[in-house]
Amino acid sequence: ELNGILFYPVQYEGEESSKNVFYTGAAPNQQAIPAVDYLMNDLGVKRWVLAGTDYVYPRTTNKILEAYLKSKKVAKKDIMINYTPFGHSDWQSIVADIKKFGSAGKKTAVVSTINGDANVPFYKELGNQGISAENIPVIAFSVGEEELSGIDTKPLVGHLAAWNYFMSVDTTKNAAFIKQWKDYIKNPKRVTNDPMEAHYIGFNMWVKAVEKAGSTDPAAVQKAIIGVEYPNLTGGMSRMLPNHHISKPVLIGEIQDDGQFVTVWQTNKLVDGDAWSDYLPESKPIIADWTPPINCGNYNTKTKKCSGQNY
Template sequence: MRTDRDTWTVAMVVPLRGPAGLFGPSCEAITGLAAHELNESGGVLGREVRYEIVDGGAPPAEVARRVGALVATGAVDAVSGWHISSVRNALAPVVAGRVPYAYTSLYEGGERRPGIFCTGETPRLQVAPALRWLRDHLGVRRWFVAGDDYVWPRLSTVAVRGFVRELGLRVEAEAFVGLGAGDMARLVRRVEASACDAVLMLLVGDDAVRFNREFARRGLHERVLRYSPLMEENMLLASGAAATRNLFVSAAYFRSLAGADALDLVGRYTGLHGSTAPALNNAAESCYEGLHTLAHLMRRAGSAELPALNAALDGAAYHGPRGTVEFRGGLARQPVHLAVADGYDFDVVTRL
């Protein structure tokens, strides 16, 4: 059992393999920045911030065993990081009531378990307003939902069906493929055969990259719009500029945001890691948010103990690269922006 109370150590669960593995280097690099900044300001409650990277791209049960062992031995005081919802659902029973858990990824919503602090975007605040904007400004009404076959795409699609009814839209078809093993050629042919105006992509990392390439190979990028709530700079680079035409994305953070706080983050990130650092992106920036959320809650509560953090959550707010993030009813509320892919970067169109 670790007895050093001069340090505060977080297990950062980020993908180092699998479809989301291309996010991993960026997530690791920005975690280093967040820890550095917190320590430069005196740590958290006088304790030095440290972190241990855990591969969140491993099978969920394997991730849960690894984190469970760290928690059981007292090697970590908290858990955070970007990882898919299947991993979160495996981790939750392991950490529940033992250490705080800041889950940073966008997700399907509905997480209410005490001690799990979700800082990412949810469909009601991220997807619904994007569908409305695309309807009002580009006339997009008929959608094809293409997703990986696990909890986030499945439950997000349930929410999308409700948004479609509210907005007077139509889902022409839905199709789900195995995570990391989907036949993208077959999926794109199904899109081509449909009567859709646009595709809602609920695909992770390399799966979305392979979809984009096949989509462009068949020439659909010229006439069918794509919209994704999970698309970042590494995925644009891997897809290729020709494969991202007519691709819209909504997120709380883009590297190209023009606000002072967002620009400052880019400067601090490159200042610490250099100009060849892994691409700064939404998934990575969420890890920065996770550490700062935990630090803010500890300062607000005056304690690192889980019951005190739970009590401090509602009404907590802080300002960062995303703007103001506020927790109401246990949910993080934050500005969300709509952008369109422009080569290997994003052109932010509007705040939703």
């Protein structure tokens, strides 16, 4: 209403681009798709459990992932999809179903968009039923250092997470950032995590855009910030793209018993965030570009029209 700006530093499901929002967290092509590629190409996964909490992010992400898996010739019978409410605690029957699904002689993995407190009993039940990271690995999109702090990590050790940053990444910039955070919070046990890095990048991009525009006026900043670059904490220069997403590296980490991650795979270059998924037929022709002459968050490249409300 007042033309303010929102920097959104958490991974999200895509399928939008607002003039007033800058998406510094991962789009599906910067987290979910590379995670599936890793499982498929490096671990040889053939059967897929898409398990999520029942709300918009998991449902939309899994819709994209299901379409992506089918484009890779994965049969419908090799994809199991399950949703549970927030805070779900009784995982016995669901984990039993996962175990049965994974016993068909094909390498099986769980792609998890399970959010919040439900993760603790979920991983615990996996352990109770003898499911390990070796036989059915879980790769999570919502389990990071903050979620692991203060809980018993034993059931999670060896399982995976896909993010654009890990606290354990060994760079000079990251070491300085961690020290600054711990000095500020006055608690050496506190951790950093992916959304913190995303917001660190976004805030510094805003500063550079304000300096470039000579003003904090939102309209001036929105215009000035396109193309602005700022170093991320894992290496490389993140750039604000015309679709209001940024470029980021993608990392796969293995959970350790101290609640940290060891990076087991990463992209060899930064990945540009894509607002509209190429794997959904209705989204494939849509792009977001907030620069002239398009200046639209949902421009249809076939009809050459802005296909929704232009805000």
